[in-house]
Structures are given as C-alpha cells and as structure tokens.
Amino acid sequence: MSLIDDIPAAVHIAVPRGTRRPTISYPPTVVAQYAAKTFDLGIERFEAAPGETIPMYNAARSSRESAGPAVTESTFQAIGAGSVAAHHIGTAVTGPVNVLTAELLNSARDVQAPTGLTNLPPLPLCFGRTSELHWLRGTLGQPTAGTAVVQGLGGVGKSTLALAYAHRHRHDYTVTWWFAAASPDHIEQSLADLALRLIPVWAGSASTEERAAWAMLWLQWHPGWLLVFDNVEDPHDLQPYVSAPNGHVIATSRRSAGWPTSIATLAL
Ligand SMILES: Nc1ncnc2c1ncn2[C@@H]1O[C@H](COP(=O)(O)OP(=O)(O)O)[C@@H](O)[C@H]1O
Ligand SMILES: [Mg+2]
Secondary structure: OOOOOOOOOOEEEEEEOOOOOOOOOOOOEEEEEEOHHHOOOOEEEEEEEOOEEEEEEOHHHHHHHHHOOOOOHHHOOOOOOOEOOOHHHHHHHHOOOOOOOHHHHHHHHHOOOOOOEEOOOOOOOOOOOHHHHHHHHHHHHOOOOOEEEEEOOOOOOHHHHHHHHHHHOHHHOOEEEEEEOOOHHHHHHHHHHHHHHHOHHHHOOOOHHHHHHHHHHHHHHOOOEEEEEEOOOOHHHHHHHHOOOOEEEEEEEOOOOOOOOOOEEEEO
8 A cells, every 4th residue: 555645535434334324524534344343452432523432443453463464455444545543453454544543533622722823824915805805705604605716817816815804804713724725735734734733742743644634633623714725726626625514715726617516716
C-alpha cells in the first residue's frame, strides 16, 4: 500500500458485523464491517459523533498482530486509505496510513477553540460590493446551502470580497479559517495549521497528514465555523468540504465550470 498524497475523500471507520452503523454525515465516512470473532483483543470505545460510540482497536492489538504471522488484507476489512478507527490495524498490516490514537480522536471532540479563532489575512480595502456581500450572506444563510463559490477572472476581486465578508461576519462564527486552496496539498497544509492552533503540543510533532486528519474531525465536532478556500483550481478539491452541515464554506476560483449544480455561484 502506498503513502497517501491527498486528503482522503472519506474517513474509514470499522464496526463489527451486526452492529448499528454510525450515522456520521461529516466528514464523508466509509464504514467497513468485520467479523468480531477475529478481533478479541484491545477493543476500546471511541465516540465517533454525539451519542455514537463504536469499538476500535488499540495498540495492544496491533503489536500482537505485527509480531504474529503474516496477515492478509482480506482478513482485515477495516483497512483503507484514511482509516482512522482502524488505524492500528492499518499500521500493522499495510504500512503508513493516517495514524491517530483513540485519545487523539477523543481530543478532537473535547478541545474547544479560543473565542474568535482565525487566521484571516488583514482586512483589505473593499469599495462597493454591497450587493455581493448581501448575496453571500443570504446564500450561506440558507438551511440547505452553506457553500458559495465566488468565480471570476484573476484580479477581479474575488479574494477581496471573500475576505471582506469573513471580516465583517467573523463574530458570527466560532472559527474563521482561510485556506490557501490551489491544490489538495495546500488545503491539507491549512488544515494542519488549524490543528496547530487548536492542539499545539501534539501537532508540533505530528505530521501534516495527521494534523489535517485531526482538524477534519475537529470540524465535525464543533459546528459554527466559516472556511474560506481561496483560489481553488479544481472543483473536485472542495468535495470533502461542501456537504458539511456544520458550517459555512466560501470558495474563490477562476474556474467557471465543474461546480456541482447544488452549489450557488456568484460570477464577478
Ligand atoms: N472592492 C475592492 N475595493 C478595493 N480594491 C479592490 C477591491 N477588489 C479588489 N481590489 C484590489 O484588486 C486587486 C485584485 O483583487 P483580488 O481580490 O486579489 O482579485 P482575485 O482574487 O479575483 O484575483 C487587489 O490589489 C485588491 O486589493
Ligand atoms: Mg484571489
């Protein structure tokens, strides 16, 4: 299994066959089922969403597996790129995947953001744009929306508008986070930066991938944020974030095509 280059499109979670599947809507989640009788060591509980507790395997299990006879992937159905609940199994069997301990998964639930946490660049001069700011406010406020794309040629004022909106309304959000979003790597880095602000001691020595995975979980647990993805090159890069029911998303992009029809687009 190769290293993961991109932010996984989904978080993989393992549950025993016959148990209820967790109903997690964000981040996109793939639930793998496995035969519980083949896993009898090291189970601990992980609260995957409010009121949703699922079993997972701790390090004791994985060290026994890694020391034991060779195991095949088909034995372990809880393996996948981005596997977090099954990460120790993944580590033992398939090499590097996202590795977050149960403690870290729980910390994504428990860590609270300082009031008004933000990494916004300074407020720019923004003349006019009254109707565009109103459009953003109205669009993001729709119960079924939550995502808006500001599209237009380079230099037309997309980033300025998004930044002006974010500053104007930052007190309405728990966290306001600006993403350099030209590529999945850029997005991952901005997510990692968010983890660094929220859980600095751990994040200071964690990999970018681990920090980004943690930040995604944190966003799931802590609604009310605004994320601005500046200068998105490929609409697909936004896919893991646009179905998020827990906050608002603004993207700026030169791309006029390729956006899901469900996303409101403003052409400048
Ligand atoms: N509403 C505005 N009022 C004043 N200056 C603006 C406004 N919109 C854009 N600018 C200026 O125009 C330049 C390009 O804007 P920018 O937002 O970076 O464009 P884009 O993101 O579309 O490439 C910047 O120097 C910015 O400060
Ligand atoms: Mg720009």
